[in-house]
Amino acid sequence: xxxxxxxxxxxxxxxxxxxxxxxxxxxxxxxxxxxxxxxxxxxxxxxxxxxxxxxxxxxxxxxxxxxxxxxxxxxxxxxxxxxxxxxxxxxxxxxxxxxxxxxxxxxxxxxxxxxxxxxxxxxxxxxxxxxxxxxxxxxxxxxxxxxxxxxxxxxxxxxxxxxxxxxxxxxxxxxxxxxxxxxxxxxxxxxxxxxxxxxxxxxxxxxxxxxxxxxxxxxxxxxxxxxxxxxxxxxxxxxxxxxxxxxxxxxxxxxxxxxxxxxxxxxxxxxxxxxxxxxxxxxxxxxxxxxxxxxxxxxxxxxxxxxxxxxxxxxxxxxxxxxxxxxxxxxxxxxxxxxxxxxxxxxxxxxxxxxxxxxxxxxxxxxxx
Numbered sequence: 001x002x003x004x005x006x007x008x009x010x011x012x013x014x015x016x017x018x019x020x021x022x023x024x025x026x027x028x029x030x031x032x033x034x035x036x037x038x039x040x041x042x043x044x045x046x047x048x049x050x051x052x053x054x055x056x057x058x059x060x061x062x063x064x065x066x067x068x069x070x071x072x073x074x075x076x077x078x079x080x081x082x083x084x085x086x087x088x089x090x091x092x093x094x095x096x097x098x099x100x101x102x103x104x105x106x107x108x109x110x111x112x113x114x115x116x117x118x119x120x121x122x123x124x125x126x127x128x129x130x131x132x133x134x135x136x137x138x139x140x141x142x143x144x145x146x147x148x149x150x151x152x153x154x155x156x157x158x159x160x161x162x163x164x165x166x167x168x169x170x171x172x173x174x175x176x177x178x179x180x181x182x183x184x185x186x187x188x189x190x191x192x193x194x195x196x197x198x199x200x201x202x203x204x205x206x207x208x209x210x211x212x213x214x215x216x217x218x219x220x221x222x223x224x225x226x227x228x229x230x231x232x233x234x235x236x237x238x239x240x241x242x243x244x245x246x247x248x249x250x251x252x253x254x255x256x257x258x259x260x261x262x263x264x265x266x267x268x269x270x271x272x273x274x275x276x277x278x279x280x281x282x283x284x285x286x287x288x289x290x291x292x293x294x295x296x297x298x299x300x301x302x303x304x305x306x307x308x309x310x311x312x313x314x315x316x317x318x319x320x321x322x323x324x325x326x327x328x329x330x331x332x333x334x335x336x337x338x339x340x341x342x343x344x345x346x347x348x349x350x351x352x353x354x355x356x357x358x359x360x361x362x363x364x365x366x367x368x369x
Contacts, residue, residue: 073092077118086109090105095139119151143175156179200263261279277313282329285352328344329362
């Protein structure tokens with residue numbers, strides 16, 4: 001199953017390919033959906049199996065043809081056998097009073113291909129095209145299922161500031177969302193590592209508030225006292241240290257020497273910045289002395305997110321760079337951190353004293369196949 005997202009080709013669909021959406025399996029089990037209950041939204045169990053296209057195959061095929069002939073665009077995702085496994089469409093008719101909106105019309109990914117980042121890449125293609133056309137925002141009438149809304153929130157969509165009444169009236173159960181296309185300016189250059197429930201993402205200036213708020217948590221700074229700082233100091237370090245080091249790291253790939261890397265841990269379900277994970281040279285360790293490090297919000301501990309982040313970063317470092325050995329250390333009494341390191345496959349080689357404190361000392365070697 002892990003190979004389903006390999007060698008996927010993304011390209012614009014032609015008018016002659018609209019019938020090919022029949023190659024997609026749109027079925028899904030909708031266990032929960034958002035419903036407006038007395039003026040506020042609640043997540044309710046509906047346990048409904050959608051076996052086919054919600055409004056019929058012909059409806060989506062005809063809408064796809066209409067979008068393309070009226071100046072819009074559709075992107076398709078094709079597997080190794082040139083089978084269409086997903087598509088997305090946007091309209092080219094601008095609307096809105098407070099911003100220049102374009103309608104994100106529909107997106108489907110075949111059932112077996114969900115959860116591999118294909119939908120996210122299709123969304124990015126649409127966002128980049130809409131930005132190229134001069135739109136400020138995408139407008140979405142999103143189906144109200146829990147999984148659908150979680151996906152759109154994970155890519156950065158939020159509740160629409162301006163409601164298009166005509167679109168809302170088509171189906172009051174749809175959730176009206178929007179996506180700020182300023183995010184797409186450097187979209188193609190943002191480095192990400194996909195994990196099961198989280199994404200490791202390159203840090204940007206927009207992460208300042210979330211990063212600073214995490215460093216106010218004693219649950220983090222008790223173990224990482226060097227991260228205590230004022231907001232202005234944190235801003236300076238973010239711009240002139242973390243972001244600068246990241247650029248130098250990516251420029252050096254695959255031949256890494258002393259360059260450091262730090263990535264934000266982003267929860268897919270909510271797009272929330274919940275921690276960080278990185279790798280750098282630890283001067284206090286004997287060479288080769290490259291370590292991995294991490295921290296996560298007190299509100300998201302015990303859920304496996306730190307292990308996912310560490311494993312994702314380790315896989316990237318061993319597969320995409322010349323790094324062949326990693327170190328990790330954890331205070332003897334920091335049981336959760338020790339468990340993360342052990343879960344990632346590190347072997348303990350003893351203890352080591354750093355800054356007058358004793359740490360468990362671990363190593364992990366790249367497996368040569």
